[in-house]
Amino acid sequence: MLAYAARRLLGMVPVLLGIAFITFALVSFAPGDAIRLMLGSESVNVENVERLRRELGLDLPWYQQFWNYLGGILSGDLGTSITSRQPVADQVFQRFPNTLVLTAASLLVALLIAVPLGVFAAARHNGAGDYLAMGFAMVGVAMPNFWLGLILLIVFGLELRWLPIRGIGSLADGVLDYASHLVLPAVTLGTSLAAILTRLTRNTMLDVLGEDYVRTARAKGVRPGRVLFRHALRNALLPVVTAAGLQFGALLGGAVIIETVFSWPGLGLLSINAIRQRDLPTMQGAVLVFATCFMLVTLLTDLLYAAINPRIRYG
Amino acid sequence: MTVGVVALALLVGATALAQQRGGTLRIAYTSITQLDPYKTAANDEINASSLVFDPLFVIGKDDFQPVPHLAESWEAVDDTTWEFHLRQGVMFQDGNEVFPEGQSREVTADDVVYSVNRFLEVSTAFTLGNVTSVEAVDDYTVRITTAEPDPFLVTDVNRLARVVIVPHEAIEQLGEEGFARHPIGSGPFELTSFTPDQNLTFQRNEDYWLDTYLDAVEFVFIPDPTVQTIAVEAGDVDVVPYLFNIDSVAQLQDAPGIELYPRGGSYRGLGFNVTTPPFDEFEVRDAISKAIDIDAAVAAVVEPFGHRAYGQVPPWVDFEQDPTLEELWEYDPEEALEILESVGFTPGPDGVLQRDGEPLSFAIKTIAGSQVRVLTILVTQLQELGIDATLQQQDTAVWAEDLQTGNDTGVFFDYSFAGTTGLYSLFHSSNAGRTNTHFYENEDVDALLDEASRTVDFAERNRLWLEAQRLIMQDRAAIPLYFEFGYSVVSERVHDWVVPWGGLHLVSLENNVWVE
Numbered sequence: 001m002l003a004y005a006a007r008r009l010l011g012m013v014p015v016l017l018g019i020a021f022i023t024f025a026l027v028s029f030a031p032g033d034a035i036r037l038m039l040g041s042e043s044v045n046v047e048n049v050e051r052l053r054r055e056l057g058l059d060l061p062w063y064q065q066f067w068n069y070l071g072g073i074l075s076g077d078l079g080t081s082i083t084s085r086q087p088v089a090d091q092v093f094q095r096f097p098n099t100l101v102l103t104a105a106s107l108l109v110a111l112l113i114a115v116p117l118g119v120f121a122a123a124r125h126n127g128a129g130d131y132l133a134m135g136f137a138m139v140g141v142a143m144p145n146f147w148l149g150l151i152l153l154i155v156f157g158l159e160l161r162w163l164p165i166r167g168i169g170s171l172a173d174g175v176l177d178y179a180s181h182l183v184l185p186a187v188t189l190g191t192s193l194a195a196i197l198t199r200l201t202r203n204t205m206l207d208v209l210g211e212d213y214v215r216t217a218r219a220k221g222v223r224p225g226r227v228l229f230r231h232a233l234r235n236a237l238l239p240v241v242t243a244a245g246l247q248f249g250a251l252l253g254g255a256v257i258i259e260t261v262f263s264w265p266g267l268g269l270l271s272i273n274a275i276r277q278r279d280l281p282t283m284q285g286a287v288l289v290f291a292t293c294f295m296l297v298t299l300l301t302d303l304l305y306a307a308i309n310p311r312i313r314y315g
Numbered sequence: 316m317t318v319g320v321v322a323l324a325l326l327v328g329a330t331a332l333a334q335q336r337g338g339t340l341r342i343a344y345t346s347i348t349q350l351d352p353y354k355t356a357a358n359d360e361i362n363a364s365s366l367v368f369d370p371l372f373v374i375g376k377d378d379f380q381p382v383p384h385l386a387e388s389w390e391a392v393d394d395t396t397w398e399f400h401l402r403q404g405v406m407f408q409d410g411n412e413v414f415p416e417g418q419s420r421e422v423t424a425d426d427v428v429y430s431v432n433r434f435l436e437v438s439t440a441f442t443l444g445n446v447t448s449v450e451a452v453d454d455y456t457v458r459i460t461t462a463e464p465d466p467f468l469v470t471d472v473n474r475l476a477r478v479v480i481v482p483h484e485a486i487e488q489l490g491e492e493g494f495a496r497h498p499i500g501s502g503p504f505e506l507t508s509f510t511p512d513q514n515l516t517f518q519r520n521e522d523y524w525l526d527t528y529l530d531a532v533e534f535v536f537i538p539d540p541t542v543q544t545i546a547v548e549a550g551d552v553d554v555v556p557y558l559f560n561i562d563s564v565a566q567l568q569d570a571p572g573i574e575l576y577p578r579g580g581s582y583r584g585l586g587f588n589v590t591t592p593p594f595d596e597f598e599v600r601d602a603i604s605k606a607i608d609i610d611a612a613v614a615a616v617v618e619p620f621g622h623r624a625y626g627q628v629p630p631w632v633d634f635e636q637d638p639t640l641e642e643l644w645e646y647d648p649e650e651a652l653e654i655l656e657s658v659g660f661t662p663g664p665d666g667v668l669q670r671d672g673e674p675l676s677f678a679i680k681t682i683a684g685s686q687v688r689v690l691t692i693l694v695t696q697l698q699e700l701g702i703d704a705t706l707q708q709q710d711t712a713v714w715a716e717d718l719q720t721g722n723d724t725g726v727f728f729d730y731s732f733a734g735t736t737g738l739y740s741l742f743h744s745s746n747a748g749r750t751n752t753h754f755y756e757n758e759d760v761d762a763l764l765d766e767a768s769r770t771v772d773f774a775e776r777n778r779l780w781l782e783a784q785r786l787i788m789q790d791r792a793a794i795p796l797y798f799e800f801g802y803s804v805v806s807e808r809v810h811d812w813v814v815p816w817g818g819l820h821l822v823s824l825e826n827n828v829w830v831e
Binding site: 030031032033034036037038039040041042043044045046048049052081083084085086091094095150153154157158161164165166167168260261262263265269270272273276277278 | 511
């Protein structure tokens with residue numbers, strides 16, 4: 001399995017190069033750039049802006065810029081932000097943990113809602129509980145999460161004042177403070193994933209519950225709870241984990257929006273600001289880290305299979 | 316108790332409340348990634364860094380005239396030489412990496428010389444114009460010489476008012492990057508902590524030359540403008556320094572516990588690239604200006620949070636308003652049609668006006684904002700006359716590049732912050748392709764603007780400036796629509812707030828912010 005993981009990791013290198021190239025090309029050929037934005041200001045110092053363009057190598061042809069950029073990546077240098085003039089690597093790695101915490105918490109929220117609800121719905125197949133759970137799933141998928149975020153923020157932050165409306169807590173102020181800041185963004189981000197996973201859990205549970213060995217187990221007189229959780233759930237979980245892993249990319253995408261609503265200082269927010277100001281090096285850095293993260297999570301999902309279902313072996 | 320105080324305040328006027336010392340002021344911001352005051356045009360970064368530094372003068376809160384700050388006084392020695400007299404005994408902040416506690420030094424003329432030179436060298440956002448030399452006459456006197464007479468150096472908020480004084484030791488010891496993270500100046504507040512987009516706090520500089528009421532200032536990171544206003548309502552922050560969305564203004568004006576402070580604003584109009592057919596023809600531009608009922612659109616969407624503009628010179632700079640401009644802009648759709656017919660446009664089979672088989676068809680490029688609704692009304696009016704006008708909304712960076720590179724459709728939403736020299740930026744031929752996206756070139760206008768920029772006498776400068784404006788408007792290089800006011804959203808517990816104008820001044824000779 002180690003060899004398998006190593007091979008997969010090695011395979012990421014060309015993919016990352018491709019991603020670096022595509023984002024670079026997309027951004028270079030898209031209209032609008034940071035220097036032009038600066039030049040549009042009413043009171044601009046043209047000579048200094050032009051000098052900045054040269055200093056940052058933005059006057060070079062795109063292939064040369066890309067070549068320099070690749071050279072930088074290999075030595076761990078993601079370039080310098082055009083707007084803040086700080087190293088991109090610093091900014092990206094300072095924020096990345098925050099995004100990771102948010103997405104992990106959202107995933108947890110999603111699983112905590114989806115698995116019990118899906119099992120419950122399957123157990124009450126075609127009953128009122130089933131319809132209720134599926135109703136939730138439908139609404140959860142349909143609701144745009146920035147809107148849900150604002151609603152939760154107004155209700156729990158402004159009206160009820162139960163939870164903070166912005167920012168990341170500090171662990172120095174205690175775990176409770178940290179967690180209280182995490183609740184609203186994680187619930188917002190986790191809801192649509194929870195909705196998807198609830199449906200999935202319910203459907204696979206129904207499939208599994210129809211299997212012969214479940215009927216056998218029931219016929220043997222195994223308690224219904226044990227049948228549900230020991231015999232059925234474990235097998236039903238495999239597609240759920242796959243889906244959760246694949247949906248991690250969607251979570252990262254959602255984080256871009258949710259971080260803005262909840263002032264969460266993560267990578268998504270950094271990218272949004274970079275896009276607004278056409279800060280090319282920062283955008284690139286953020287996309288690269290997002291992509292790497294997505295690939296690692298996919299690998300992790302594959303490896304998790306083996307842990308959940310011992311029949312799966314990688315060699 | 317609070318009710319009693321309010322009632323009393325109503326009875327005897329707002330001065331009944333005594334100033335209180337202490338407390339923390341919490342200001343919302345969207346993005347702050349660095350604090351070097353010379354390397355940014357972003358309002359948030361300028362607001363934050365201006366707590367740490369002192370400028371020579373600030374732009375006054377009532378009449379937008381320069382008010383002494385670090386410079387006690389200044390005068391024009393001759394047409395091209397300004398002399399500034401510095402306040403004595405002002406110290407740089409101590410207790411930091413550069414100046415250990417008790418080992419600070421006085422701000423002198425040499426620091427001003429250093430600062431002006433550094434500003435000239437590194438500022439990408441603002442320009443000082445043609446400064447030829449800056450020298451220290453003695454410890455407290457600085458002389459700045461310009462190539463030509465330059466009255467804007469002190470009256471324009473984007474010139475010398477932007478040059479806050481920095482100590483050379485700090486930049487030398489910390490480096491450019493380090494200084495951007497740990498700014499040290501002579502201002503009323505010292506930086507205590509800074510993590511970009513996370514946490515930014517300042518505490519009172521105990522040695523400041525003015526008595527400061529606030530203990531501390533916290534900048535609160537809230538990137539979403541909607542959430543910023545929610546945060547003020549929730550009491551989570553005290554101030555949103557700039558509110559750019561008039562829908563939010565309308566919503567907040569009756570909100571309990573919140574006050575809106577107006578100051579300045581922006582110019583919004585319809586611009587033409589006067590080199591793009593058919594807008595290279597005066598008649599076409601003129602016809603468009605007569606085909607739209609701007610009054611109705613502005614009344615419906617903008618008022619009372621802005622008002623109709625007849626020229627580009629806004630009411631909040633020291634130039635006068637020209638009342639005669641109003642006559643230039645008459646809504647007369649029938650005449651518009653006649654003018655278009657006179658240059659060969661006739662209704663085509665589909666009702667759209669056309670000439671030589673070419674329909675009169677164009678997209679107006681715009682960015683998001685109140686103008687989208689104003690322009691929608693205007694576009695509808697144009698369509699009713701058989702002009703195939705549409706609205707195309709773009710991302711700001713795309714729109715800016717599009718306009719600078721010539722804008723293929725020839726007509727666009729024309730936007731500026733409407734500072735003192737806005738007319739020069741927007742219409743002088745030397746700025747064509749940068750801020751002059753009209754690609755407007757008129758020798759007479761250039762000459763008038765150049766002459767005005769060199770004229771020290773205000774009355775004469777005003778006359779020349781307004782004459783240039785009149786020529787531009789007569790040429791229909793742009794159709795001014797409205798000035799939209801800018802606002803700060805401020806909690807009731809904050810007093811003496813002045814909307815930032817070229818920098819945030821919590822403590823000055825004019826005001827001293829305090830909180831209940």
